[in-house]
Amino acid sequence: MITFEDVTKRYRDGTVAVDGLSLEASTGAITVFVGPSGCGKTTSLRMINRMIDATSGRITLDGQDVREIDPPTLRRGIGYVIQQAGLFPHRKIVDNVATVPYLLGWSKKKARSRAMELLELVGLDPALAGRFPFQLSGGQQQRVGVARALAADPPVLLMDEPFSAVDPIVRASLQDELLRLQLELRKTIVFVTHDIDEAVKLGDTVAVMRVGGRLAQMAGPATLLTEPADDFVREFLGRDRGIRRLSFISAKEMRLSPSPSDLVIDEDGRALGWRTADGLAAYGTFNPETDSLRVALDAALLSPNGTAVAVDEEGRVRGVAGRDSIDKLLGEYAPPATGPAPGGSGGGSSSGAGDSEGAPA
Amino acid sequence: MTDEPLVRWDWIARNWANGGPTAISALLENHIVMAFLPVLFGLVVALPLGLACVRWRWLYQPTAALMNVTYSLPSLVLFSIFLSVTGLTRSTVVIPLTFFALAVLIPAVVDGLASVPDPVRQSAVAMGFRPARRLLRVELPVAVPVVLAGLRVATVSSISLVSVGALIGQGGLGNLFIDGWQRQFYTPIVVGIALIVLLAVLADGLLVLAQRLLTPWSRARRTA
Numbered sequence: 001m002i003t004f005e006d007v008t009k010r011y012r013d014g015t016v017a018v019d020g021l022s023l024e025a026s027t028g029a030i031t032v033f034v035g036p037s038g039c040g041k042t043t044s045l046r047m048i049n050r051m052i053d054a055t056s057g058r059i060t061l062d063g064q065d066v067r068e069i070d071p072p073t074l075r076r077g078i079g080y081v082i083q084q085a086g087l088f089p090h091r092k093i094v095d096n097v098a099t100v101p102y103l104l105g106w107s108k109k110k111a112r113s114r115a116m117e118l119l120e121l122v123g124l125d126p127a128l129a130g131r132f133p134f135q136l137s138g139g140q141q142q143r144v145g146v147a148r149a150l151a152a153d154p155p156v157l158l159m160d161e162p163f164s165a166v167d168p169i170v171r172a173s174l175q176d177e178l179l180r181l182q183l184e185l186r187k188t189i190v191f192v193t194h195d196i197d198e199a200v201k202l203g204d205t206v207a208v209m210r211v212g213g214r215l216a217q218m219a220g221p222a223t224l225l226t227e228p229a230d231d232f233v234r235e236f237l238g239r240d241r242g243i244r245r246l247s248f249i250s251a252k253e254m255r256l257s258p259s260p261s262d263l264v265i266d267e268d269g270r271a272l273g274w275r276t277a278d279g280l281a282a283y284g285t286f287n288p289e290t291d292s293l294r295v296a297l298d299a300a301l302l303s304p305n306g307t308a309v310a311v312d313e314e315g316r317v318r319g320v321a322g323r324d325s326i327d328k329l330l331g332e333y334a335p336p337a338t339g340p341a342p343g344g345s346g347g348g349s350s351s352g353a354g355d356s357e358g359a360p361a
Numbered sequence: 362m363t364d365e366p367l368v369r370w371d372w373i374a375r376n377w378a379n380g381g382p383t384a385i386s387a388l389l390e391n392h393i394v395m396a397f398l399p400v401l402f403g404l405v406v407a408l409p410l411g412l413a414c415v416r417w418r419w420l421y422q423p424t425a426a427l428m429n430v431t432y433s434l435p436s437l438v439l440f441s442i443f444l445s446v447t448g449l450t451r452s453t454v455v456i457p458l459t460f461f462a463l464a465v466l467i468p469a470v471v472d473g474l475a476s477v478p479d480p481v482r483q484s485a486v487a488m489g490f491r492p493a494r495r496l497l498r499v500e501l502p503v504a505v506p507v508v509l510a511g512l513r514v515a516t517v518s519s520i521s522l523v524s525v526g527a528l529i530g531q532g533g534l535g536n537l538f539i540d541g542w543q544r545q546f547y548t549p550i551v552v553g554i555a556l557i558v559l560l561a562v563l564a565d566g567l568l569v570l571a572q573r574l575l576t577p578w579s580r581a582r583r584t585a
Binding site for chain 1: 478480481483484485486487488489490491494499502503505576577578579
């Protein structure tokens with residue numbers, strides 16, 4: 001566990017980057033620091049591995065004050081991933097990944113074989129091991145950056161806007177990859193981003209910071225979306241909070257009806273489309289075991305009759321969920337009536353979202 | 362004089378290796394030594410001085426200013442200043458040329474270290490490198506392409522400047538120019554120019570080759 005106790009960073013010119021920050025980043029969880037530029041999120045991150053020292057207050061790592069540890073020793077025990085990957089251009093990929101093992105004095109053979117394991121873990125072709133960083137794409141470099149941070153198996157990982165320099169598609173796949181890795185590795189991760197969607201997607205806990213280095217709100221992503229603490233957080237979260245929150249509700253409890261006769265199904269049990277006067281119409285599917293209520297609602301909106309098709313992982317139809325089932329589940333997860341005033345996104349074109357958000361008011 | 366050919370090959374053949382100090386081969390050897398020593402000394406001095414300029418930023422401006430003033434002095438002036446100290450020896454040429462090399466190499470070292478991308482330096486810190494090891498294993502290797510580019514400029518200009526030393530009798534191939542002018546005889550002049558250009562091209566090519574071998578990782582970037 002990483003603990004900030006009333007941590008302040010004041011520069012000599014009087015600028016306060018971080019102001020009385022107190023928070024805990026739980027062991028084995030992803031804690032995201034998010035906020036606009038100038039909110040002190042990166043400064044806060046760098047105070048953990050002492051690339052910046054706090055002016056006052058205390059940061060502890062599993063109970064030990066980081067200032068009692070020699071910085072290079074401290075840093076070798078904390079993985080660090082930086083925005084531009086920051087790979088060493090003059091070293092081959094395998095040696096980049098083996099950087100910390102080398103620093104820790106591992107033999108070259110052991111360090112390299114560990115590096116090869118990690119390349120595989122982050123989903124990179126081992127054939128890339130002998131290349132130089134400039135020969136890799138931005139997304140590949142970023143994966144190498146993650147592999148390098150994990151090389152000496154540190155319990156803590158600091159990630160400073162690691163995916164913000166790659167294009168949206170690559171970013172999404174890197175985010176998914178991180179979540180997959182985290183299921184396996186259970187590291188204590190502190191992740192900095194200015195992208196609230198990224199924060200909400202990745203964070204077990206999200207700390208929203210405001211300019212001047214103060215904590216505005218710290219909560220789980222679903223809570224954050226339903227109960228923003230104040231106008232700043234509400235505004236920072238942006239539009240469509242109601243519908244985004246549905247990503248955190250499992251569709252597992254959805255009541256399914258048997259598939260109606262106008263859903264055409266082939267002999268393998270896969271849907272072909274809805275029968276209409278003009279032929280087959282498109283349909284949307286969701287997997288109740290793994291997907292969220294948001295996916296189910298989306299699937300319903302993609303079908304002409306507003307009915308989502310539930311499938312298993314093989315794609316075989318298990319039943320359908322009409323608007324009534326979706327509505328019922330939405331009702332069960334309606335935000336508490338004691339929450340703050342509605343966010344005022346009623347003018348949105350997505351009627352389903354507006355209804356669900358407006359309901360409890 | 363009027364029917365004199367531009368190059369008299371028989372003169373070259375007779376004077377290539379006549380055993381004396383004015384043989385072309387002897388002058389060439391002299392030229393090589395006097396051109397490369399300043400670059401070597403320059404590099405040995407520029408590395409620590411450049412590092413110091415990076416470590417203590419305030420040092421860089423005065424150092425650069427001093428070096429630029431030196432560079433702006435005609436080489437002949439510097440030769441005559443050192444003439445009174447070191448006399449008619451090679452040192453009178455080598456020492457001023459070392460200053461010229463420094464004027465190129467110190468900025469090259471400073472710029473080279475400045476060329477290390479910030480994320481690279483930061484991630485080295487974050488990985489747990491201590492300062493000395495970071496310098497030797499990350500910053501200096503990454504600075505090599507820029508330092509080598511400076512080294513190429515210093516080497517070529519040093520090769521060309523040595524010939525001015527001929528005015529004090531220590532000019533390597535430059536002595537051929539004096540000889541040619543005094544006798545209104547073109548062949549030595551042409552031979553001197555050709556050998557100096559050849560030497561410069563050869564030295565530059567070797568440095569490019571060294572760069573290819575030392576920094577295979579920088580080939581994608583523009584070759585300096």
